[in-house]
Amino acid sequence: MKRIGVLTSGGDAPGMNACLRAIVRTASVKGLEVYGVLQGFKGLTEGRFQPMHLRSVSGIMHLGGTILKSSRYPRFLTAEARSEAAQKIREAGLDGLIAIGGNGTSTGAYHLWREHAIPILVCASTIDNDLYGTDFTIGFDTAVTTAVEAIDRIKDVAAAHDLIFFVEVMGRHRGFLALYAGLAGGCEEILLPEEPTDYDALSQRLMDGRRRGKTSSIVVVAEGDVPGGAFTVAEEVRKRTGLAVRVTVLGHIQRGGTPTPRDRILASRLGNAAVDFLIAGEQGKLVGEIKREIVLTPLKEAIERHKDIDQDLYQLSYLLSQ
């Protein structure tokens, strides 16, 4: 193995640059040439490669976003696009590829590997944490931190006005972000796609909280909990309780910002390990961290299996927000 490529793909996540830095520096120290691929799978298909060296990744550790830029590129779901990518990879003489991304990235990488026998590994990175094969994904801790900072601010407002706030966080299919942000934010209710939403029971609990002396409450709602998200939930509660409600949708601020130390360290570990594994002949696998150990999971498994939400934390959040 003499030359490898690296790309970031899908929704960007804080820590992608830290992971890129680890990949470029580890590979350089081990004597490999590294090419950065611009704009993820789209750039791969178009052969947008640029050489990277030790100094190309100086001073990027703490930057949000990705200096390689990313893209959502549905065309990569077609065999045709992947053939073009494989062609470009061969032309550039790349002996392997490391992709940094989440579910969609893993799916694209899996098919590219299976169809074209390109040695490829994926470093688990998405703010949603919805990836089997790792306890946490790169970017998740930062997104939780951003959401909790927002919740802390909103608590000031809710407390000043005795209001019930519905705060929508990202998570179309999974509720990890809502769960962690809600627990750390000391929120009264956490509504997840994984759990049924019972408006009557929810309204009852909020009214009970009032009776116990709570003058304001925060309900965290995962984007994908119900159609319409936090707006729907707030309206249903308002109808049932007559309480004054407010809605805030955190939106894209959850994707940006400087990565937390935890994300930088996770990114550094996964990026470093990915290079070592690639050199050691591993391929078609996701690089993640489980119980603090670096773990490889076949990409097929990573994209097909379901990572369960932490039921203990979910129970705990309700117990502690009494």
Place this chain on the structure above:
Amino acid sequence: MKRIGVLTSGGDAPGMNACLRAIVRTASVKGLEVYGVLQGFKGLTEGRFQPMHLRSVSGIMHLGGTILKSSRYPRFLTAEARSEAAQKIREAGLDGLIAIGGNGTSTGAYHLWREHAIPILVCASTIDNDLYGTDFTIGFDTAVTTAVEAIDRIKDVAAAHDLIFFVEVMGRHRGFLALYAGLAGGCEEILLPEEPTDYDALSQRLMDGRRRGKTSSIVVVAEGDVPGGAFTVAEEVRKRTGLAVRVTVLGHIQRGGTPTPRDRILASRLGNAAVDFLIAGEQGKLVGEIKREIVLTPLKEAIERHKDIDQDLYQLSYLLSQ
């Protein structure tokens, strides 16, 4: 003057607690008794008073929200509610009242003063900065800071994906927050209620920016710019340009959080001055700061006159975001 009351009213703003601290401590040092009124004009009408001392305001300088709680209380627009308030004030033996708030607060205070001859002053505080009689209101600098932090994060995402982002900030009637956040955030476009929004020209400028090499752009939209806010604008631009657009509505996070040093100092100055002015016999006036000097403005003028947007900053923002 032996005993005064203090209240916070309307939308809460970071720095209200710092202003309250200044009022309570200045009054205590000058030998006055101070009563805090809970929940603004609502609590005033209900006689919800509590004595405050030097130590009652310990450790609150850096807290967002307001420890006295606030309220929106439209009933105070009626003479009846104000009569009840005047009655409660007399019963409690208050010789004067200081209200911390914005436009609505000033309006309520003005009528209470005019009808019942209660010596009353208002400390200018609202995140919107839309109050005549002061260059800046308490809370504005913090709201700008929160909005700019959000814009900085969103820039990471916009840059990673070559997107155009429409970021909606608060400001139903006035665009101060949009203007300052947009200029400090280095945003390409700032859409204000004070300026007409021309979708064709806007779309053209965004396309021109692309041609000059800009790969991503941020458009700040004041809530009250057009009906539907940022969503409307984004859709109109998408139709005209075919560019990929994203919308984020910052919402209530702009009201909370620890106040900036600038807001804490402004709050301290205005609160301190209000007590001195009240003792000196001033009443029916807004306490503000103009060109770094403490200035009194009759409440009637403060609520009737219009503070112009900074045209020079508006021009500057366009020149610098080339």
Place this chain on the structure above:
Amino acid sequence: MKRIGVLTSGGDAPGMNACLRAIVRTASVKGLEVYGVLQGFKGLTEGRFQPMHLRSVSGIMHLGGTILKSSRYPRFLTAEARSEAAQKIREAGLDGLIAIGGNGTSTGAYHLWREHAIPILVCASTIDNDLYGTDFTIGFDTAVTTAVEAIDRIKDVAAAHDLIFFVEVMGRHRGFLALYAGLAGGCEEILLPEEPTDYDALSQRLMDGRRRGKTSSIVVVAEGDVPGGAFTVAEEVRKRTGLAVRVTVLGHIQRGGTPTPRDRILASRLGNAAVDFLIAGEQGKLVGEIKREIVLTPLKEAIERHKDIDQDLYQLSYLLSQ
């Protein structure tokens, strides 16, 4: 078990309040009475108890410090002080005690338990992370985050001036904070008490970095690395290299501030578990988290055994800062 006490002791750490909240709420929900002990072991000896309820811990999750206050109280090393404490515990009718703290707290708790058979558990909390029986202590993640924020700022200055900065972080005996902050901060060198400091080799590496194109460098120094800390190291490097050096000692800012989500969640888990364990009859043990599972460790073991520094992260930091 009907009534328990809870205290925070030793150096305060962000997250202690979140842990306290978890203990009070869990205990209340399970039908226990809870007494807060003011000022740690000192207050325990003096019988400074106050009843706590569900609402006593409202709105404290995000606060740094500890609302119970803490103390360093060397007199608790004497059997006499512990006898007084045991006496006060019996007088107050406490059936158990949960202490939140680090090494010194665990030592005091161990002796109190051994000598007086008071059912006692300790929740692991110190910014130093130097406690056997848990992967991470409550407060460590926040301290790392604060240190990395400071390092990020200093990098701006170092880069603008082509300087070598020596940043001293807390850690008299152990280098966990230096290691994690240095790795996440992308620092060139990390000097730990656990590793010998060779000034010649260090100076050589810094000069080599210059030759490879690095224009500025950051050296993180654990307080206890060498006598004199960062000042000593900087002077030795200056003498050997002639390079311009600067020193910053981060100091007590590392102890304060709002806890990170990770610390809040860890604190919530440990506090909740401690109550359950106490009810289940466990005592004389440290409550920690290892590989994401809650784990009990006999206090004797916790205070006598040595937690090894993460050698893999130490190696990684050097590899990645090439």
Place this chain on the structure above:
Amino acid sequence: MKRIGVLTSGGDAPGMNACLRAIVRTASVKGLEVYGVLQGFKGLTEGRFQPMHLRSVSGIMHLGGTILKSSRYPRFLTAEARSEAAQKIREAGLDGLIAIGGNGTSTGAYHLWREHAIPILVCASTIDNDLYGTDFTIGFDTAVTTAVEAIDRIKDVAAAHDLIFFVEVMGRHRGFLALYAGLAGGCEEILLPEEPTDYDALSQRLMDGRRRGKTSSIVVVAEGDVPGGAFTVAEEVRKRTGLAVRVTVLGHIQRGGTPTPRDRILASRLGNAAVDFLIAGEQGKLVGEIKREIVLTPLKEAIERHKDIDQDLYQLSYLLSQ
């Protein structure tokens, strides 16, 4: 005027990049060529120039430090060095020069202008705010913000342990930073070079505070208040009171970090105005802002006259920290 140069010099300050962006973009829009000078006066003497365009300053508004790098270059105090600089300026065909910096920069610029008739203006930028001819300098608001964040953290620790903290902030000759940080931080005492330090009176006031119920106190000490700074003061107070004291020196973190919105806007205004003034034929002057208006002050006056500390804020800080 066809071609101008721009440099950053002396201690770097957050907002220098925002000022540079304003200069480059304004000049480009007005049809001027712009050359960036690397490393301040040092690079000027060595002719280290690089052409800058609209896109050269993309995405730098929010970055701390300075992308042009800065330097402290005492040799520029010699006429010889300035002659070399003048020679390089003529060789590069620069018709004017804008320097971004503080006192030392203004001094160098003044002599260069006087001796060699180079049209030169200075944009006022230093974290110390010790420059006559402007209410505030670029970078001061950010430094105050950083210091207040640190003070907020330290308050957590002080409150948890009933300690007296001495926090040293930058300011070798002037106390602006100490004054603003101390007032905004709600500190009990502020020690400035401009005011005599009376250890007996200080100790007495701290003891009085205890008697009034204060359990912890923060004393802000400007670096240049007394020889030895905060360490000296703390020791003198400890000797007189026997109270437990702690010292923290904030150091270089005060120079770095992303600039506040206020600093970004000030920087944008001054940079923009400097270009316009240069085109209009102004030279040998400092560009500052007084009472919200852009103001020119002859450099001679700027470096010779003394800006007074805000006595009203100093009095206010003592009144409010009762």
